[in-house]
Amino acid sequence: MRTRFLRLGSVAAAVLLAAGCAETGGSGPAAPKDVSKELSSEKVTLTLAYTDDPPVKALIEAFQDKHPNITIKGQQTPFSDYVKSIKLSMASDEPPDIAEYNPGAMRSLVPGGLIYDLAPYEELYGWQDGFPSSSLEVLRSDAKAKEYGTGGLYAVPGALSVLGVFYNKQLVSAAGITQPPATLAEFEQNLAAVKGTGTTPFSLGSLQVGGFQLWNALNNSLGDEQQYRDWVYGKSGATIETDSAKQAAQKVADWAGAGYVPESANAIADTDALANFTQGKNAYFITGNWYAATIAEAMGDNAGFFLFPTAKQGNPAVASGASVAFSISSKTKHPNEAAAFLDFMRSPEAAKVQFESGFMPVDTSADLQATGVTAEVTTEFAKVVADNGIVPFPDFASPNMIDRLTSGVQGLVSKQMTPDQFLASLQESWTEHHD
Structure with missing residues (x-):
């Protein structure tokens, strides 16, 4: 919410x-x-x-x-x-x-x-x-x-839902990309390739939840799954001020600085980010399968889906879902x-x-008779379920966490907040509620 x-x-x-x-x-x-x-x-x-x-x-x-x-x-x-x-x-x-x-x-x-x-x-x-x-x-x-x-x-x-990456097959193909990335490093290479074609890689609406979903996906890729669960679930002594969460926040800032997200991201609502993606303005859109039907109707076979890649190939799949x-x-x-x-x-x-x-x-x-992008969502969902890798969304961690996440990622994108300040703000909200 x-x-x-x-x-x-x-x-x-x-x-x-x-x-x-x-x-x-x-x-x-x-x-x-x-x-x-x-x-x-x-x-x-x-x-x-x-x-x-x-x-x-x-x-x-x-x-x-x-x-x-x-x-x-x-x-x-x-x-x-x-x-x-x-x-x-x-x-x-x-x-x-x-x-x-x-x-x-x-x-x-x-x-x-x-x-x-x-x-x-x-x-x-x-x-x-x-x-x-x-x-x-x-x-x-x-x-x-x-x-x-x-x-x-x-x-x-x-x-049920799962967070992942929808992509425009024509735009990524134009950048010489032939398959979804196997690792985070490979994904970063793909982002650079898309940017090189003149297309802004991500459709991102950080006015609302889209911004912190980017950080969330990065944190799931780079961080310790149990450590993250403990924090969201409110286990005594848990913290989000970790090296991996800081690295994820730094990636958000770096990707914004590299032009991988729209310059006006902080003024873009989620529905506008969806529209920009389905209209072919961007190659990637990090969101959940709740938009799959809309994307499938608008883009047909041109839409694809993959789980946000792990830091190392072979790592268990981890993705936020609710x-x-x-x-x-x-x-x-x-x-x-x-x-x-x-x-x-x-x-x-x-x-x-x-x-x-x-x-x-x-x-x-x-028994699902899935086709097109919904079939890809189904396949990817099965992978993360098999790895028991579905984790909760970070805004569940405290009542006002969604506000801290939203404004914090806006600060990262606009360079008005450092990764340390962002995480300290999240942990402050957590501590106020749990301690």
């Missing part, structure tokens, strides 16, 4: 006192009661607040086809406003029944008792076997939402029907929707 984190404070405290069917004990995480797979046969209406589409609208339609008595009214908010609006609406007297969840920016909803700990439904439905364990890991946290990978389960994935995830309000009047929607995410019907929307299905064993 991209907007500034707002603490709920007394508003959240007031809501806790009237938390409906929640068993909160006055504060802390809320737990549902009377959980059941038996759904109402009467007409039921649920509201679902979300920002990402695709795939949410299509998932709603597919679920309603299977449960015609349940109507889900979607409430979409632009990405730039979603975090602020959803945290306020979840603390209101009439919150949405289901909300798309970001475990970094929205973690205050957990100790505030505004969303359910889904552990009872996890046991009822067998979600520990029905969802990939890595996709659930980052959606678990302790009661204070300080550390991931432990404690309650506060959301389930609605579609999911479109859904939580249930602790004030919903229909928790079992809301939970049925969450369980639907692992169904064959949902897998078809998820894949056609450009995402990886929650059911990783689903």
Whole structure:
């Protein structure tokens, strides 16, 4: 998520006192009661607040086809406003029944008792076997939402994703490049070759998340995977002020200085960066498979995809990935029907929707008839899953980390911030939240 984190404070405290069917004990995480797979046969209406589409609208339609008595009214908010609006609406007297969840920016909803700990439904439905364990890991946290990978389960994935590099086959071919790079050093050579043809290599929108996705990919390539996980998950004593993270930040600054990113990158939004890439203005675009369907439609067979290359050939594949995830309000009047929607995410019907929307299905064993760039995304995703190399995004590390990442990379690109200052800013945010 991209907007500034707002603490709920007394508003959240007031809501806790009237938390409906929640068993909160006055504060802390809320737990549902009377959980059941038996759904109402009467007409039921649920509201679902979300920002990402695709795939949410299509998932709603597919679920309603299977449960015609349940109507889900979607409430979409632009990405730039979603975090602020959803945290306020979840603390209101009439919150949405289901909300798309970001475990970094929205973690205050957990100790505030505004969303359910889904552990009872996890046991009822067998979600520990029905969802990939890595996709659930980052959606678990302790009661204070300080550390991931432990404690309650506060959301389930609605579609999976992975960060990688889309590329324009014609532009890279014009630079004499015949195959995706095997190492980071080879990728740097390719960037120089593309620049030599007069094309700016990267489409980059550092006004929003695109900038820090570049640093993120570099850090995944150069850094220690477990060290990074510990930092994002909030493990005591973890730090991002490492030699590899500094090297990744320096690469961002160096590549900007070499003209590998647009001069106006800090004024370019993510959607504009996408448009610039699909219109053939740049050769590479670092983003996730959530844009695969759009890119495939715009570019056809001219689009390709590869994982950001590792520092050394043969190293295990590592890439940040996450999911479109859904939580249930602790004030919903229909928790079992809301939970049925969450369980639907692992169904064959949902897998078809998820894949056609450009995402990886929650059911990783689903038979996908992929072609074109979506087939390349599928192949690359399988590689990183096989290496157990999916790691969380860095903005999950603290509530306001996304702001530090965004402004920090803008500083690196404009040479207004040094790598040391950038990392110190990130660690300051981490320490303020975890210590």
